[in-house]
Amino acid sequence: MVTEDEAIRRILNTLSEVEAFKGNEINIEDLKIASNKFINDNNISKELSKIINNAIDLFEDIKGNQKFDNLMKLANNNGIKVLTKDFKSDARGLLAKNKIGLSSKLSLKEATEALAHELAHIYLHHDKGDTIISDKHEEYEEQANRTANLIIDLLNVL
Structure with a gap:
């Protein structure tokens, strides 16, 4: 032994x-x-x-944790407040002006993905109004998903 x-x-x-x-x-x-x-x-x-x-x-x-912390720093540095909430829906994250709400039911990995997704919406769609009711909602979601994946991949490299 x-x-x-x-x-x-x-x-x-x-x-x-x-x-x-x-x-x-x-x-x-x-x-x-x-x-x-x-x-x-x-x-x-x-x-x-x-x-x-x-x-x-x-x-x-x-x-x-480092990935999530880096995303939180990015949000804070841009004046974006991040909160956790008990959502009544299955939503993982929601964006309203300069606030991001994350579901309190998410794992760390899921919260990191949701935060990256919502930050991507801010950067990509800040001038598009309410993207949820937009005719281009699915397109905007796909863009945010791809950008969130890119952000997370970049955090793996940094």
């Missing part, structure tokens, strides 16, 4: 060789693959395996 100290040393050696860590960029999926390979190749105990996977999950949550 591998000791905890030896396991940590091996993890660090293995991870230093993983493509996920080249250029100081950490790719969560590559990290998961590398850790699973390490666990399988080194007969790691279930307890230590669980610790490793929990650490990766925590790191993934921290990265998610």
